[in-house]
Amino acid sequence: MNTGIAAEEAVRPNYLNVNYSIRSWLLTTDHKRIALLYLVSISVFFAIGGALAGMIRINLLTPYGTFVQAETYNKLFTMHGITMIFFFLIPSIPAVLGNFLVPMMIGARDLAFPRINLLSWYVYILGGTFTLVAAVSGGVDTGWTFYTPYSSTYANTNVIMTALGVFITGFSSILTGLNFVVTIHTMRAPGLTWSRLPLFIWAHYATSLIFLLGTPVIAITILLVALERGLGIGIFNPALGGDPLLFQHLFWFYSHPAVYIMILPSMGVMSELIACFSRKRIFGYEFVAFSSLAIAILGFLVWGHHMFVSSQSMYAGMVFSLLSFLVAIPSAIKVFNWTATMYKGSIALKTPMLYAIGFIGLFTIGGLTGIFLATLAVDVHVHDTYFVVAHFHYIMVGGAIMGYLGGIHFWWPKITGRLFSEAWGRIAAITLFLGFNLTFFPQFILGVMGMPRRYHVYPPEFQFLNVMSTAGSSILAIGYVLPIFYLTWSLLKGARAGVNPWGATGLEWQTPSPPPTDNFETPPHVPEEAYAYSLPEASRG
């Protein structure tokens, strides 16, 4: 492991210092720079989404909704959902870590289509701008789910503009997915067979399949809502014989797989972190790899579990329920395999590993509460209550975001060439974990008690748990803000990182930190399986 840092490291040309002009950043085709463009933009949207969440939680401190009016509250939760899902979670790991690492992990100089990669970022910015303009010029209050006929006929807010913003941003996802699929298929280094690929790559491949197959469906669905609202060309309007449930089917056909877009990349990160910090090959590599594909495929077959009480046929409900149980199994297989990886490993509790362990805990609870929702008779009671809100936040925040942050910390030395403060890293991870549980666990209870979601006021006996949840959210916020400080600090004053500070396997750890523009000084070739931790040092450079 290279720990000695020579002074010439600091001035060695790398992708960051090769050109400092703004033009070189805004017109870059370097996947690593594009990853950083995304990092900055999604962080901005995360801050906006987080602020909206803060306002929601403040309003819910009292049962009588004294912080904001009903109309405002409805806009807050709508925009919180849209911002977090479309502008933060869906791009997060793929657009930042995926863009940076996919070419490096397979030994390529860049993605297959670098200009399309840059285009995807501009499309994202355009869609985000539309949505922000819609937000500040009146907002939208349909819920992120845009159910008709409220969204297509009755709402009095900026539905069309928001719908167009989301529509445009979808193309950003499609282009990213396309790039990843083609790159992984055609540009692997010599010796890098499919069975030697890092599990991060398998995860991104499966995610990209969903990007390609699912996103176009929500694109056309949201376009139809915009057409119905704008031109009266209505297929969801019951007054014309249209069926509002058709919207729900089309919407959830994408939006269920979308949740797998949000978690699969995080699971890919998990495999990398656990392997490195247990210093062991992932137990059951093939099973973990194929479980990603199984989740992607099965994920397209379960959308009706969002519609058990919608007046969907009872028999359709039973089919969707059965399939929803099946899709849970591959996720369980992953958790078991990660745990088994730690058995007889050499475990170091560095910051990324704390995030990984946190992920295992929170994702397990989140995933198991999904079982509650797949159970027909139970879902009738908890559907559209805070139980669902708690469930998806456990997966999205407890799972996806922990994975994102774990990955950011893990690859930070590679991306920036700097080491961050381990002590602060651990403090932030633990703060986040505690704050998260305090925020969202009470919401399971609230849901079972009967508190519906999207309520700006509620019966007074629900107040105690709401106050606990809001208190937790302030601690959670600290956990998110801390990294901004110590990571920024590391850019200015952090120790310079060597080639492989964590002692990990993988092609990205065989090139300097930060990497040169073309990633590798000499083109790599791959003689062995992934996660070859048990082999002597010499073969890992």
Place this chain on the structure above:
Amino acid sequence: MAELHSQVAHQFENAEQQREASTLGIWAFLVTEIMFFGGLFAGFLVYIIGHAQAFAEGSKHLDLTLGTLNTVVLLGSSLTMALAVRSAQQGNRNGQALFLILTISLGLVFLGVKGVEYAHKFEQHLVPGAQFRMEGPHAQSAQLFFSFYFAMTGVHALHMVVGIGLLSWLLVNAWRGKYTEEYFTPVEVSGLYWHFVDVVWIFLFPTLYLVARHA
């Protein structure tokens, strides 16, 4: 006229890899387009089951002659496109230019005919909304049919416009001699896109003009 320097982009190892990537790329993109149009076809299918007669009535108001003409025009344009690709394959600059111009022209004819059809629909008060008027007992549900008609043919027409833009750009480059026997991937890729847009029409035409009519 063939360029001597390498046309292989820096991220690729060789021309073979570049061609493989470009081909896989366009096919992956076309899959997304299938899903995009698929949503519309799925919706149409769901509704025609419950509203067969209304859809039949609506369909009878479509101009079968113009629709058939457009189908022939588009099929012809696929032929000229294929010939353009072949010219590129042979390094034939004049052939490329000629066939691309023909393809673009046929595409414009298609759009023109579509415009005429839309104008007719406006005049006949068959655009869904407050102005909609159709005789017969199925008027209300027929609005659903026309919503699909405009949404599906409108989205298709948008793809045609993009295609024409793409081919125009290709024409400029072809005239500059950019595509040779060694490197004509952009022509191939654009050809695939154009054929796909044609294939979507091959599904749209029977669905809207023929099947519904006899429902």
Place this chain on the structure above:
Amino acid sequence: MWPTSLQSVFRWFPEQASTVAGQVDALFLFLVAVTVVFSGLIFFLVFVFVVKFRRKAEDERPQAIHGSLPLELLWTIIPLGITMVIFVWGAHLYFAMTVPPAAAMEVYVVGKQWMWRLQHPGGQREINELHVPMNRPVKLTMTSEDVIHSFFVPAFRVKRDVVPGKYTSIWFQATKPGEYYLFCSQYCGTSHAVMGGRIVVMEPADYERWLAGGVAAESLAAAGERLFTRLGCSTCHRADGTGRGPSLVGKFGKTQRLTTGDSVPVDETYVRESILNPQAKLATGYAPIMPTFKGLVTEDGLLQLIAYIKSLKMEEKAQATP
């Protein structure tokens, strides 16, 4: 704004006030047990491994363990088995929760932004409240005037969306007198959170007293009969079948053959559709001459007409018995 009579102390579960509530809670608790066991197992193992296999030296290099097929099969098949048990249990209970018993008391519900209108068969109308007798199955037939709403009674563990343009139904049998929250649980606009109310479950005797005690209202069916005449339906739909339209006596609950050759059940949905879009499913042997009554009759009116047409069924039976 919430009725003070409803506010209660903190409780983990809402009261169990219906026949299914206890069964739903039992299944729920089983799921809690499964969750606790599996997450406990994982947490325990992770904790033990982190402690036991803590890195002791920087150059420590553990043995590579590729995997174990028996273990993979074990931890695939056991969860699969458990989830299948849960699926069957849940689906079975769901079936019972969805299919109402035959002799359920019918109540009609119209949801709109932002209130509930409920009508008893005897004509009693309620706003945001529903009085029901204990120990009798009650079936609600519901529709919306505008957007999608949802009828949610936590204490009964029942919920169903209320959709414009169609009828949806929900049933329950209350087992405990008292008052229970009614919530709208599908976001429907500005006042979604306050579109609630209460279900009042009464002892049967009290319920009868309540029914009689209100303003003397005509029954739903009687109101429907008045509307049937006023709108001119009786002109064509003569009871003896001599009119230009079919007689409706005894039609509800049977099947109707259409001009297309298909048959449809004559239920609430078919009747509603035939009033608003008469030619959509035309009865065989009749000309397409019935005008649409869209815009001329409200959702409440439609429910009254349906109640009336349903009552014609019973009249025929009464006539048939000697």
